[in-house]
Amino acid sequence: MDDISFMVEKGDVVSVLGPNGAGKTTLIKNICRIQNPDSGFIFIDDTNIHNYKKREFAKRVSYVPQQIVPSFMTVFDSILIGRRPHINWAVTKEDEDMVWDVIRLFSMEKLTLTYLNQLSGGELQKVQIARAVVQNTDVIILDEPTNNLDVANQHAMLAMIRSIVKKNNACAVMIMHDINMALYYSDKFVFMKDGQVVNCGDKNIVTPDLVKEIYGIESKIMYNSGMPIVVAKKSDFNNEEKLNEIGWIKKK
Amino acid sequence: MNLSSISKKKSKEENDERGNSNPYLFFKAKKKIIILILIAASIVVSLISLGMGAYSMSVWKVIETLLFNNDSVSGVVIWDIRLPRIFAAVIVGSALAISGSVMQCILRNPLASPYTLGISNAAAFGAAMSIAASYMSWFNETWLEDALNSIYGMSSFAFLFSMLTVGIIVILSKKSEFAPESIILAGVAMGSIFGAALSSLQYFVDSETLQAIVFWQFGDLSKATWSDLSLVLIFLLFITSFFIYHRLDYNSIEAGSDIAKSLGVDTQRLTILSMLFASVLAAICVAMAGIIGFVGLLGPHLMRRLIGGDYRQLLPASMVMGSLILLLSDAIGRIPFESPIPVGIITSLLGGPMFLYILVKKDWRGRK
Numbered sequence: 001m002d003d004i005s006f007m008v009e010k011g012d013v014v015s016v017l018g019p020n021g022a023g024k025t026t027l028i029k030n031i032c033r034i035q036n037p038d039s040g041f042i043f044i045d046d047t048n049i050h051n052y053k054k055r056e057f058a059k060r061v062s063y064v065p066q067q068i069v070p071s072f073m074t075v076f077d078s079i080l081i082g083r084r085p086h087i088n089w090a091v092t093k094e095d096e097d098m099v100w101d102v103i104r105l106f107s108m109e110k111l112t113l114t115y116l117n118q119l120s121g122g123e124l125q126k127v128q129i130a131r132a133v134v135q136n137t138d139v140i141i142l143d144e145p146t147n148n149l150d151v152a153n154q155h156a157m158l159a160m161i162r163s164i165v166k167k168n169n170a171c172a173v174m175i176m177h178d179i180n181m182a183l184y185y186s187d188k189f190v191f192m193k194d195g196q197v198v199n200c201g202d203k204n205i206v207t208p209d210l211v212k213e214i215y216g217i218e219s220k221i222m223y224n225s226g227m228p229i230v231v232a233k234k235s236d237f238n239n240e241e242k243l244n245e246i247g248w249i250k251k252k
Numbered sequence: 253m254n255l256s257s258i259s260k261k262k263s264k265e266e267n268d269e270r271g272n273s274n275p276y277l278f279f280k281a282k283k284k285i286i287i288l289i290l291i292a293a294s295i296v297v298s299l300i301s302l303g304m305g306a307y308s309m310s311v312w313k314v315i316e317t318l319l320f321n322n323d324s325v326s327g328v329v330i331w332d333i334r335l336p337r338i339f340a341a342v343i344v345g346s347a348l349a350i351s352g353s354v355m356q357c358i359l360r361n362p363l364a365s366p367y368t369l370g371i372s373n374a375a376a377f378g379a380a381m382s383i384a385a386s387y388m389s390w391f392n393e394t395w396l397e398d399a400l401n402s403i404y405g406m407s408s409f410a411f412l413f414s415m416l417t418v419g420i421i422v423i424l425s426k427k428s429e430f431a432p433e434s435i436i437l438a439g440v441a442m443g444s445i446f447g448a449a450l451s452s453l454q455y456f457v458d459s460e461t462l463q464a465i466v467f468w469q470f471g472d473l474s475k476a477t478w479s480d481l482s483l484v485l486i487f488l489l490f491i492t493s494f495f496i497y498h499r500l501d502y503n504s505i506e507a508g509s510d511i512a513k514s515l516g517v518d519t520q521r522l523t524i525l526s527m528l529f530a531s532v533l534a535a536i537c538v539a540m541a542g543i544i545g546f547v548g549l550l551g552p553h554l555m556r557r558l559i560g561g562d563y564r565q566l567l568p569a570s571m572v573m574g575s576l577i578l579l580l581s582d583a584i585g586r587i588p589f590e591s592p593i594p595v596g597i598i599t600s601l602l603g604g605p606m607f608l609y610i611l612v613k614k615d616w617r618g619r620k
């Protein structure tokens with residue numbers, strides 16, 4: 001990955017978009033110090049992230065990974081882990097109260113004492129995001145936050161992330177695949193391809209040409225009460241020709 | 253930040269409303285009660301066990317002897333013979349169980365324990381070397397032979413070889429950045445190498461030495477003396493405090509290593525140190541009591557089912573469960589008191605089927 005450079009300001013929700021294998025996850029893992037860049041620097045408030053102590057850094061940046069590891073822990077205890085950077089010796093009442101508040105924020109009261117390995121994929125995803133919220137950081141990094149969620153929950157989750165970011169004057173960087181969801185809920189966009197940033201900026205940079213360059217498909221932009229919607233052309237996904245060319249037919 | 257101030261306000265307002273009906277408080281209390289019940293059970297089993305044997309005593313007589321240390325026959329029997337054995341069961345049981353539960357966490361594998369990682373085999377080989385060197389007079393020095401046949405000599409050898417194993421495992425798995433799978437595979441390989449080495453050692457020594465090695469290998473608590481116990485106890489206290497200090501880090505690792513890293517946990521350092529310390533504990537236990545299987549697996553797994561996988565409670569609870577298992581097994585083994593069965597045989601004999609039962613009842617992730 002090279003030639004990556006962009007800036008995120010306080011109060012911004014930023015979507016990182018691009019085809020599979022474009023280096024989106026590598027980028028955000030570098031931002032969270034889960035991986036280290038071979039060269040180049042990442043700054044938060046003019047301080048190189050590698051100059052922070054591990055615990056101090058964890059107080060500023062939280063991370064929601066793509067994969068979910070279910071374990072033998074209750075939802076409450078699992079969200080409580082997010083307080084780890086703030087806990088010196090023992091968990092305090094304040095930590096537990098914060099977990100309660102976030103559980104209510106995400107309407108998961110009924111699941112409080114359920115073990116993670118008994119939850120559905122969508123519920124697990126909510127627990128992950130709740131854990132990052134309870135970490136109470138200035139920057140939240142999310143790897144496909146809408147994974148495993150149904151349409152209603154996708155909207156609810158992204159709206160919640162946006163509200164939290166705006167209210168706390170924090171910022172969120174999230175990897176998105178649904179370009180329209182991204183248009184709906186974010187302020188800035190970073191388009192990546194082959195390990196490079198192709199373009200970044202606000203809504204206005206999203207054009208049929210950019211979509212063609214990034215994903216290689218024809219599209220047009222329509223407007224629904226002022227909101228842009230990217231619609232792909234149907235003909236791009238007609239594979240009859242390819243099937244005929246390879247001769248793939250169901251064997252009888 | 254804003255969120256914390258909001259939370260403070262809210263929690264004050266709604267504290268009364270939630271009151272004692274807070275399900276989480278109830279859940280925490282339940283865990284504590286379970287642990288207390290297990291501690292009580294361990295004490296009861298110890299008292300009964302103290303009265304068992306050729307010189308049989310009632311529980312009241314045992315309590316009386318413990319409280320008023322008189323120099324009668326019962327005093328000698330209890331203080332010099334039976335009590336060290338009880339303490340050995342408690343110390344070894346808790347040491348094996350806590351090292352098992354820590355290894356299961358850092359390697360994210362339900363089957364990890366000192367035995368699956370070859371550490372017990374390596375320690376057993378080391379201790380057997382020490383016995384062989386002593387019995388066969390390899391050095392022709394009486395003091396050295398005595399030293400080699402003591403807990404210090406055997407522990408040192410057991411420690412040396414288990415550290416060798418850990419070192420090799422660490423070097424081998426360094427390439428894969430300490431991925432749990434590669435650590436376990438390396439451990440299995442090292443275990444089989446040292447198993448073979450132990451067999452060949454047994455093959456080449458004379459019959460008297462062979463008898464000593466085999467008898468020691470059975471896993472027996474009766475050899476423990478007060479001075480052996482104090483040595484193991486020091487290690488147990490130090491290492492347990494390390495594990496308990498990192499209990500929240502183990503919780504974060506349970507959620508996935510990327511999350512642990514993003515929460516500020518130095519996962520590589522913690523993995524290596526935990527492996528090292530868990531191995532040291534296992535090696536010393538093997539040196540003192542021989543090979544005692546299944547406690548490191550059964551203790552943590554039973555407790556995960558009873559109180560869940562939160563390491564804040566799981567670590568102490570596993571220790572209590574490990575002690576209880578060893579106390580019970582030891583008591584059962586001593587029922588035929590003319591020829592007591594070594595505890596290692598009982599734990600494997602009863603622990604194996606019990607473990608299978610748990611696995612059949614629910615799969616280990618807790619689904620029915």
